[in-house]
Amino acid sequence: MRFFKEAGIDTLSVNIFSWAALQPSEDEYNFTKLDKIMALLKENHMNVILATSTAAHPAWMAKKYPEITRVNFLGIKRKFGGRHNSCPNSPVYRKYSARLAGKIAERYKDYDNIVAWHVSNEFNTGCYCENCERAFREWVKKKYKTLDEVNRVWNTAFWGHTFYDFDEIVVQNNQTECNSPTESEFPGITLDYRRFMDDSMLECYKLEYEAVKKFTPDVPVTTNFMAFFEPLNYQKWARSMDFVSWDSYPTPDEDPANTSMWHDLMRSMKQGDPFLLMEQTPNVQNWQPYNAIKRPGVMRLWSYRAVAHGSDGVCFFQMRRTRGASEKTHGAVIEHAGTDKTRTFREIAELGGELKALGGELLGLRTDARAAIIFDWENWWDFELCSGPSRDPEYKSYPKEVMRWYRAFYERNVNVDIVSPEDDLSSYKLVVAPLLFMLRDGFAEKAEEFVRTGGVFVCSAYTGLVDEHDLAFLGGYPGPLKDLFGVWVEETDVLPPGDTNSFVYKGLTYEASQIYDIMGSHEEDTEVLSEYGSDFYAGKPVLTKHPFGEGAAYYFATRSTPEFYREFIGDLVHECGIRELMPAIGGVEVTCRENETDEYLFILNHNAGEVVLTEGAYGTDLLTGKTVSGSENVTLPGKDVMILKRKK
C-alpha cells in the first residue's frame, strides 16, 4: 500500500482469478482473504475495480463435472488447466459463475470505493462440445425457425448437405466442415457458429452482469477487451457494457498507428464515451518473440496516448510480480526485488504525480470526429472464411486493409472514429468502409441515405460480394451498392507480390497491388478518376466517383502505397471541410479532445529525438504550464508529450 501511494496509484483491480479460493467446494464459499483485502483497500482510500473471478473454474469442478471443460478444435476433450477453460454453454458453468458474481456483489455491495465491476477477464475463444452442439441447434432454430430457411441460407444443396432434422446439425470444427480454424467448406455455417459462440460467451457475461446489478445497480460494469480480438464481436458486446475497457500490449516494435487505431475503436464503440485502459505493462512483456523493455519515457508516452484517444484512466498489469506460473516473467509495478528503487517504479511514480497534478481536468472529454472508418467484426469473420481471393495472409488481412485507410487520417492528424455498420453515420461528413466483402441487410440503404444527404462515402476492392448469410449477391458486384457507386465489378484479379499494376492520380503514378477489381461497366455519370496502367485491363477504371444526391461515392478498385491513401484522403478531407489538427510531422501524433468550452490538443512525439513544432501548436501546456502561441518554434523532446489547452 505504501508503494501504491508512492506511485500515485489510486485504483486497483482485485479478485481476478480467485474462484478456487472463494469456492473451495460445491457448497462452500470462503471470503476470508477477500474480506481482508477489501478492508485494507478501504482503509487506504483505494478505489476498487472488483472482478467476479470467473475466467477460470476450480479444479474440483472440472473433476466433479467434466462437462464444464471444453472440447478443442480437433475434437479432443480437455481435462483441467489454463484459463478460459469453461464451456460457455455448460449449465454447471453458467449456474456457478453467475452465483459467484452475485455472492460477491451481495457481500461487498456497501463498499463505496468500488468504482467498477470487472466481469471475468479477457473473454476468449471457443468450444466444440456436446453442450455447445445442443445449444447451437437451439440457436439455429431460434434464428431461422424452419429447416427450409436453414437449408436456404446455408446453401446446403451444395455438396448435398441438406438437413432434415435440427439434430443433424453439428459444431463447426475439424470433425466437421473446417480443415483449420480459418478454413471451412461451408463458410455460412461456420460463420453462424462463430456468431453463436460469441453470443454464448456474451450470455455468460450478461448473466454475471445481471447478478451484480441486482445488488449494485449504480456501479458500472465492464470486461476487458483485447484490441482487434477476432473471436468476439466487441461492437456487439459494448452495447451490454456500461463502459469499455481494454488491455493494450503492443509488440515492442509496433507501428504506433496500430494502438491509436485500437484506442479509437474503443472510444467509438460507446459513441465517444471515455473508455479505460485497463492493462498495460509498466516495462516488459514475456510472450513476445523478443521482449524488449519499454525504453525510458515510453510508458508515460503510451499512457498519455490512451488519454489522447479517450481513456479516462491508466492502469497497469501487474502490480506485484507473481512468483510462479506463466506470468512470473511479465513486468510489474513492484518487481521480484520488492523495492521502489527501480527505473520502472520511478517512472510510474513520476507519471502518478503528473496525473494527480492534472486533477480531473481531462476526465470526460470527448472527441469531435467528422470522419469515420467502418469496421465490421462479422465481415472480418466471413472474409477470413472465404476461399479466395488469396491464401496470402497479407492479402487476406481485413485489419491490414483497414489500417491502409486509417493511417492516412492518422498521418494527417485528423480525428477519426472506428464504427460499426450498425452505427448511426449522420454526424460524419466522410465515411470509409474498406473491404466490405459482406454487406449486412440494410447497410446499402444506410450508405445511400448518408451520401444522398451530403456525405462522402468510400469503398475499396472486393466489396459487396455476399450478404450476411455469406450468400453471393446476384446481378453483379458490389451487390446492393452498385447503384451508389455506379459501377459493376465483373472480375477480380489477384497477382503475387511484386507483380503490380499502376495508376495515375493527380499527375502522379502510384502502384496498384495485390488485388484488382476489373469493372465490366459503369454508369454514365460515374467519373473515372484513374485507370489501370497495364495488363489486359489497362484503361479500366481504378478510381471512380459517383455523384449521388448531395454527396458522392468513391470506389477504389485495388490497393496501393501509403502515399496514395494520404494524398487521396487529404483531398477528401478538404472536400468535406474536415480539420487537420496540425501540419504533419513524421512520428508526431496529434489528437484533440474537448468539453463545452475548451479543447485539448495532445501532441505525442514517438520519435527518439526532438522535433520542432510550428503552426497549430498553441495554447497552455497542462504538463509544464507554459503557454505557446503557435507562431514561435516550440521544441518537443523525444518520447515527450504536450497537452495544449485552449478555448474552442
Place this chain on the structure above:
Amino acid sequence: MRFFKEAGIDTLSVNIFSWAALQPSEDEYNFTKLDKIMALLKENHMNVILATSTAAHPAWMAKKYPEITRVNFLGIKRKFGGRHNSCPNSPVYRKYSARLAGKIAERYKDYDNIVAWHVSNEFNTGCYCENCERAFREWVKKKYKTLDEVNRVWNTAFWGHTFYDFDEIVVQNNQTECNSPTESEFPGITLDYRRFMDDSMLECYKLEYEAVKKFTPDVPVTTNFMAFFEPLNYQKWARSMDFVSWDSYPTPDEDPANTSMWHDLMRSMKQGDPFLLMEQTPNVQNWQPYNAIKRPGVMRLWSYRAVAHGSDGVCFFQMRRTRGASEKTHGAVIEHAGTDKTRTFREIAELGGELKALGGELLGLRTDARAAIIFDWENWWDFELCSGPSRDPEYKSYPKEVMRWYRAFYERNVNVDIVSPEDDLSSYKLVVAPLLFMLRDGFAEKAEEFVRTGGVFVCSAYTGLVDEHDLAFLGGYPGPLKDLFGVWVEETDVLPPGDTNSFVYKGLTYEASQIYDIMGSHEEDTEVLSEYGSDFYAGKPVLTKHPFGEGAAYYFATRSTPEFYREFIGDLVHECGIRELMPAIGGVEVTCRENETDEYLFILNHNAGEVVLTEGAYGTDLLTGKTVSGSENVTLPGKDVMILKRKK
C-alpha cells in the same frame, strides 16, 4: 439453356452432389427435381454425363449410422461435413451408395442423351476406423495367406513387431507406425495400407459401376481423376473404367509442361484411347495462393492443349456460380451477375463456335508415341515412405524426377507416353524409368526382354533398392536390374543444395546435384560415358551404357540441369530414330495425333508474344483454313493455336 446454346455447350454433367436431395431418409427416394432437369435437358437436345451423387453422404445418414463417417489420421472420429466423407469400408455406405446408383440408372436408363456415367466425384483420401481395421486384416489375410508370410514381407522381426494373430494388425496412422502421413516406421506395412485403402475405394467405385451397368450396359462409365493424385493408383483404376476423364486445375503460374505430362498420363492409362477433360475453370480458381484470372486466350489455348494430347472434349466447372459455400468464388461460365456480357462468356462462346465448326474431325484420333516414361504409383508411395536418402521435399519428389526426363521430350516436340511398369513396352523404342526405387516382381525380366529385342532403356539414381514389399534387394543395387545395366551401385551420397559435383558429356560440363550413386564396380562391357568430376568419388562412373542383346541400357547416377536431359534425350531419340515433330521454339508446344490417313499437328504458343514458325509447320490449319507449306515463315500470335492437317 439459352446461355448454353449461345456458348456452344452441348454436354452437361449433372446430379453430382444430390444424395441428400434424392434420398431424404432411409426408405424414401425423391427424384422430382432430377426428373425435371433430365426432361429439360432432353428437350433442349443436351447430352448428359449423369453422376451417381455418392461423393458426400446425407447428414441424416451420418446421424443415424455414425459408422459411415471417417476416422482421421490422428485417430479422431469425424462427425458430418465436407465431401469424401464416407468410410469406404462402411457396409452402410457401400449398401446405400450402390443402391442409389442403381436406382438412378433404372429410372433414367431410357434417356438416349446420357453419354456417360460419372461415378461419385474426385475420389479422395483415407480412413482409419474400425471398419477399415477389420477390412485391412481380411485384405492382408487374402493377400498373404499365412502370418509367416505377413511377418516375412513386413520384416516384423525388426523392432519385434511379429504378429501372432491377424487381429493384432492395426490401421496405419498416427496411432500406430506413422509419425506423419509420409513417415512410417514400417513402410512395408504402411505401403500395404495404402494399397488396401486404394483397393477399398476402387471397390466402392466398382459396386456403383456394376449397379449402373446392370441397367445401361452400353453407356460408358468414368470417374474424374485429378492429375498426379497420390492416394489413388489411377493406372489400376483406369482398367475398371470405360474411359478416363480428369479435372485440370493448374496454378496460374504453372510450367506448361506439367499439365501436358498429366494429359499424356491420362491418354496412356487406356493405351492411347481418347480421354475427356471433365473440368477446368473458365477463368478463375479460388483456392490457389494467388487466384489470378486466366489471361485472354489462355482458356482457349489450354482447351486445345487437352485435345492436342488426346482429349475428345472440353468441359468446364462450374456452369453457374453457386451462391454459397466454398466454391462461390470459383469461376463459372455464368457468373453471379447472371449475364452473357462477360469476357469469360464471350471467350467460351467463341471457342464453342470453333469446336462446332471443327465438327467431329478431331474425335478419336490417336497419338503415335515411340518413347515412354514409366510412372509407378506404388513406387511413388514407397519412395515417399522411405526414410532417406533426404528429407528435402525437392530431393524426395518422385514426380519432379519424372518431370526432369519428361521435359526433355516435351521441349524436343517428341510424342511420349506415360506408362505403368505393368504395361506392355513392346511398341516403344525408348523407355525411361526414372527413380524406380521399388521394382515390381517381373519388371526386371520385362526390361531385359525390352532391351534384348532392341529397346533403349534408361534408369536414374536410387533405382532398384527394394522389391514390392519394400524389402531391400540383397546382392547389390540396382537389384535384379544389375545384369541389365552391368553396374553395381555401392553407396549413395546426398549433399545439400549448392554442394554440387560435375561431369562432362560430349565435351560440355554439366552439374551433378542432389544425390550421387557411387558405383563399386561395373561389367567389362559397360561403357562409361561420363565420370564424376570431383569429391572422393571423382572418376567414378556417372553415366554408363551397357549393350544388352539388340539394345542398350543407360544408367544415370545423379541428377542434373534441364540442358543435360535435353541433350542426352536428344541423342537417344536420334539413336532410336524417333521423330521430333518440329524444331524446338521456346514456349511453343507441339504434338501430333493421327487417324489412318492423316495426321494433325497441334502447335500451341504459350508465349505472350508471337513466334515465327519455319520448318515442320506444314499442312492446312483447321482453325483458319489456311494452308502452309513449311518453307515460308508463318506467324503464330501469342497464346494462339494452329492445327495443321496433312496426309501421313
Place this chain on the structure above:
Amino acid sequence: MRFFKEAGIDTLSVNIFSWAALQPSEDEYNFTKLDKIMALLKENHMNVILATSTAAHPAWMAKKYPEITRVNFLGIKRKFGGRHNSCPNSPVYRKYSARLAGKIAERYKDYDNIVAWHVSNEFNTGCYCENCERAFREWVKKKYKTLDEVNRVWNTAFWGHTFYDFDEIVVQNNQTECNSPTESEFPGITLDYRRFMDDSMLECYKLEYEAVKKFTPDVPVTTNFMAFFEPLNYQKWARSMDFVSWDSYPTPDEDPANTSMWHDLMRSMKQGDPFLLMEQTPNVQNWQPYNAIKRPGVMRLWSYRAVAHGSDGVCFFQMRRTRGASEKTHGAVIEHAGTDKTRTFREIAELGGELKALGGELLGLRTDARAAIIFDWENWWDFELCSGPSRDPEYKSYPKEVMRWYRAFYERNVNVDIVSPEDDLSSYKLVVAPLLFMLRDGFAEKAEEFVRTGGVFVCSAYTGLVDEHDLAFLGGYPGPLKDLFGVWVEETDVLPPGDTNSFVYKGLTYEASQIYDIMGSHEEDTEVLSEYGSDFYAGKPVLTKHPFGEGAAYYFATRSTPEFYREFIGDLVHECGIRELMPAIGGVEVTCRENETDEYLFILNHNAGEVVLTEGAYGTDLLTGKTVSGSENVTLPGKDVMILKRKK
C-alpha cells in the same frame, strides 16, 4: 562371423528388439534362436553385450492389454507400432519387462563372454495416460506430502488452480496446461511432470537392472544414451548405471565441438570413468535432411575422438543392413550387397587392425580436467518452459549457450568436464555455469564454498531467476547468488537479431547480443571490467568480477561472439594456472588422457588438408611408432590422428 573377424570386431550387442520372438504369448517363452546365436558367438570367441529386448512390446500384448500403450501429447490413445511404445507406468509393462530381463539373465548367466547388459534401448519420451495420471498423483503426494505444499510450490493461486484433492491433479499435456510440448501455463507443474516421467522411466530401467543383477551380479549394466537428449536427466540415470554408453549420430555438417562436448559429458557423468561409444554409423545415416556419406577417414577420426575423450571402445550400428522397415537405408558394416569388398568394410577392417595393435594400452585412462562447465537437465527443462525472455529458438537454447563457453575451452585445447550442479566441484579451479536460470537448493552455498576456497566461478545472463520449483527468487536476481557476484540485476532487455550492443574488453570492442541483463546496483568491491557501449543502459556493467574469499566470481551480463569467449576463458585459464595442451591450430582438436605414469596426447585433424604441428606435440605416436620431439615441424594429414605417449 568371418566378416567380423576380418573386420577386427570382437564385441557384439545382441537381442535388442526380440521381445515378440522371445515371448510369443503371455505364458510362453522361446529362446531357440537366441540360444543358437549365443552358442555361435561363444564358439567364435566374441564378446557379447546382451540386451534385454524391452524397448518395444509385442503386438499381442498391446492387443490383450491396451493399457500398455501410450497416450500421446494431444491426448490420443495409441494402438500398436513404433518402439518406446510402452507406458512406463503400466503394471503390465513393468511386470513383463522385468520378468523377461530376469529370464534372459537366468538362462545365459554362465556365458562368461557377456561383457555387459544393455537394458532396453535408447529410452525415450513420455506418456499421458490414466496409468500415468494415477502414478503422477502418487509421485506428487510422496514428494510434497500435503496439498498445501503442492499449492505453494506450484503457485496455484495464480489463475485459481488450487487443488483440494490429489485426484484433481492431471497429466501435463495439450488437454491441460500445455499449448505445446515446450509451452505451459504452469511451468512448475509441467516441470514436475517431466521429473515424474523421467523417474518413471528410470524405475523401469531399475526393475530390469535388479532382475539381471540377481543372476549376474558381476556383469556391468548400461543403457545407451543419446547426447543431449532432453526428456531424460542422464546425469541422474548415470548414478544407476555401472558404466555410461551412448550413441553418436552427428549430422554430416556438424561442428566437431558438439560431439566432443557430448563425449566430455558422458565421461563426466561417472566422474571420469571410461564410457563406451555404443553406436555410430560406419558410413551413412538415413534420417538426416541430407544423408551424406562419411568421407574417407572420417569414421576412423571420429572413432579415435571417442577414445580421446574417454571411451574404452568403438562400436557400430548396424552390423548387417536390415532388409525391411525404417532402418534399411541406414549404413552397416555389412551392406545389402553382402560383401566385404566395400569401402566401408575396408576402413573398418583397417581401424580394427590398428586397435588390435594398440592392445589394451588405452583402456582405463583418465582425463585430468581442472575446469568444468555445469550443465543441468532440470534447468534446461525449466528454462525451456519459461514464457520469456524470447520465443526465438536461438535465444532460448540452453545447449547453445553452454556451447558458447565450451567452445572456448575446446579451441584452447583445455581438458574440461561437463558436470551436474549436484557434483563435487572441489577438484576444479575454474567452473563456468552458463545460464543457470534455475538454481537448485543448496547450489548457491556450494558455489560460494567453491569460490571461498580459491575457485573462479563464472555465470552468464539470465541466471538465478527461480528456485527448483520454478518460483521466482524475491529480493533481486541472481537470487541467492547475489552475494557471491556482488551484483543486482534489475531488468533484462531482449532485442531482435541484428539489434546489438557492444562492450570493450582489454582494449578490444566486442558485440553484445540477444539478451542484456541490466544491473540496478553492485557491491562496492565488485569490479566492473566492462560496460555496455550504447542504448539507454550505456555505462551499466556488462562484465563484473567480485572477489570472494580466496577466489572470485565473474558475471557476464549478455552474450557475445566466439572471439570474446576465447579471449576471456584464456585469461581465466591463465589466472587459474590451467594447462593448454598445445597451441591452438584451426580445426585441430587436442585432448589428453593419462594413467599413473604416462600421458597420451590425442591430436585430431578435422581439416580436409594437412596441418603442421610445432610446439607441444612430442612423444611417441602409438599409431605410427614414430617419436617426435616437439621442436621439429610435424605434419599431420587431413582427417588423420596422432596419439603421443609420453611420461607425465
